[in-house]
Amino acid sequence: MMRNSLRFKVALFFSVLTIALLVAQALGVRALAEAQEERLIAALIRDDMASVLKSYQANPALLPPFDVRLNGYVSGADRLSVALPETVRNLSFGTHEIIIDEREIHVAIASLGTARLYRVYNFNLYEKHFKEVINALMGGTGIFALLTIWLSFGLSGLLVRQVAGLARQVKTLRLGESAAIHPGKYDETELVGLVEAFNDYNRRMADMMAREKEFTGNVSHELRTPLTTIKTSCELLEQDTAIQGKSRARLQQIERAADNMRELANALLMLAREDSAREVEPVAVAKMIETALIPFSAQLAQKGLESVIDIDGELRVVANRPALAIVLSNVIDNAVRHTDHGSLHFRYANGWLYIEDTGPGIPAHVIPHVFDRFYQAASPDTPTPGGGIGLSIVRKLCERYGWSIEIGSEPGKGTSVSLRLPAASRT
Numbered sequence: 539m540m541r542n543s544l545r546f547k548v549a550l551f552f553s554v555l556t557i558a559l560l561v562a563q564a565l566g567v568r569a570l571a572e573a574q575e576e577r578l579i580a581a582l583i584r585d586d587m588a589s590v591l592k593s594y595q596a597n598p599a600l601l602p603p604f605d606v607r608l609n610g611y612v613s614g615a616d617r618l619s620v621a622l623p624e625t626v627r628n629l630s631f632g633t634h635e636i637i638i639d640e641r642e643i644h645v646a647i648a649s650l651g652t653a654r655l656y657r658v659y660n661f662n663l664y665e666k667h668f669k670e671v672i673n674a675l676m677g678g679t680g681i682f683a684l685l686t687i688w689l690s691f692g693l694s695g696l697l698v699r700q701v702a703g704l705a706r707q708v709k710t711l712r713l714g715e716s717a718a719i720h721p722g723k724y725d726e727t728e729l730v731g732l733v734e735a736f737n738d739y740n741r742r743m744a745d746m747m748a749r750e751k752e753f754t755g756n757v758s759h760e761l762r763t764p765l766t767t768i769k770t771s772c773e774l775l776e777q778d779t780a781i782q783g784k785s786r787a788r789l790q791q792i793e794r795a796a797d798n799m800r801e802l803a804n805a806l807l808m809l810a811r812e813d814s815a816r817e818v819e820p821v822a823v824a825k826m827i828e829t830a831l832i833p834f835s836a837q838l839a840q841k842g843l844e845s846v847i848d849i850d851g852e853l854r855v856v857a858n859r860p861a862l863a864i865v866l867s868n869v870i871d872n873a874v875r876h877t878d879h880g881s882l883h884f885r886y887a888n889g890w891l892y893i894e895d896t897g898p899g900i901p902a903h904v905i906p907h908v909f910d911r912f913y914q915a916a917s918p919d920t921p922t923p924g925g926g927i928g929l930s931i932v933r934k935l936c937e938r939y940g941w942s943i944e945i946g947s948e949p950g951k952g953t954s955v956s957l958r959l960p961a962a963s964r965t
Contacts, residue, residue: 552686563679583633607624608626608627611654614657614660622638633647790836820962823959825851827847830870834871843874856962857939857941858939861938868928880952889959896952910930941959942956942958943956943957944956
């Protein structure tokens with residue numbers, strides 16, 4: 539959705555408002571001027587006719603030629619000889635406007651004894667100048683309208699400059715920082731209130747994130763000691779030849795659970811560290827995959843699954859090594875748990891690492907939820923909530939390091955996890 543800036547909206551509002559006022563004023567002045575022009579012409583004709591009639595009545599020798607067709611005398615106010623049409627004799631007494639030779643002529647008709655007096659007035663020159671003035675006024679209005687648009691855009695910049703400045707300051711703040719924006723930089727009351735509200739919200743968010751990171755870090759750190767004890771005890775018990783059969787299988791389950799818990803604790807600790815996102819280096823992808831597969835070798839052999847690493851051993855990507863190890867381990871764990879036959883295939887192409895299995899696949903309606911916390915699909919057809927948080931942490935780690943992750947699947951044909959990892963430049 540395309541959004542317009544506040545500055546554009548303010549400029550547009552003032553431009554439209556000012557232009558509308560200018561146009562209304564220009565049209566009003568034009569209508570008033572035209573009305574005044576008509577009143578002025580009527581007054582001139584009225585005064586002239588009164589003077590002419592008075593002079594003709596006082597001295598009949600001054601009468602103009604008599605036109606038999608019109609049954610009256612015809613005179614011109616500006617000595618202009620105009621042949622009036624015969625239809626004029628049917629006009630009533632008063633002032634009329636007629637068109638002769640494409641010119642607008644004013645004809646005043648008055649009674650003069652038993653005859654009529656036709657007095658012709660030509661105001662074309664005056665009206666031409668008047669129209670030129672009106673056109674100049676309308677042209678000036680257009681120029682002022684363009685100037686208004688320019689001024690509105692400039693003034694709108696002054697009006698919203700502090701809003702834009704506040705937006706820039708907010709953008710420079712890092713998520714979780716408790717640094718406040720100083721409200722003294724702003725003189726508008728509304729902006730000061732907005733800054734204070736933002737500072738309060740930012741402070742509460744920073745406190746909340748600090749508490750969350752502290753809790754996550756403490757829990758992850760405290761979990762390491764008992765997990766190490768469990769892991770060590772499992773290794774010692776594995777050396778006891780008296781433990782066989784189901785007991786040894788359960789011991790292996792305990793050891794795998796301890797490994798998963800330790801990996802989870804490492805992931806939580808890594809997410810709690812703010813500076814971990816900058817700790818990246820070139821790592822060999824194929825070697826990382828081989829290392830990540832080692833804990834699953836027994837399960838792969840038990841299910842008869844083949845792992846195919848179709849990646850150049852010299853290929854290196856820029857990544858955080860511990861974070862990538864956690865992501866690979868979680869994705870492989872999901873693939874091994876849900877694949878009963880076939881293989882796991884690893885390949886790299888065009889900056890993407892593909893991890894493909896031959897499992898039952900994931901239904902289309904389940905795929906949007908696979909990264910949700912505490913969501914598990916009990917079967918390909920029956921998604922149920924559970925305790926799964928592995929893929930949720932995978933997504934969090936990918937977001938932390940800017941790795942895109944996508945899942946494609948088709949029931950009955952397997953699942954493909956795509957991870958965007960930029961290749962390191964070879965020197």
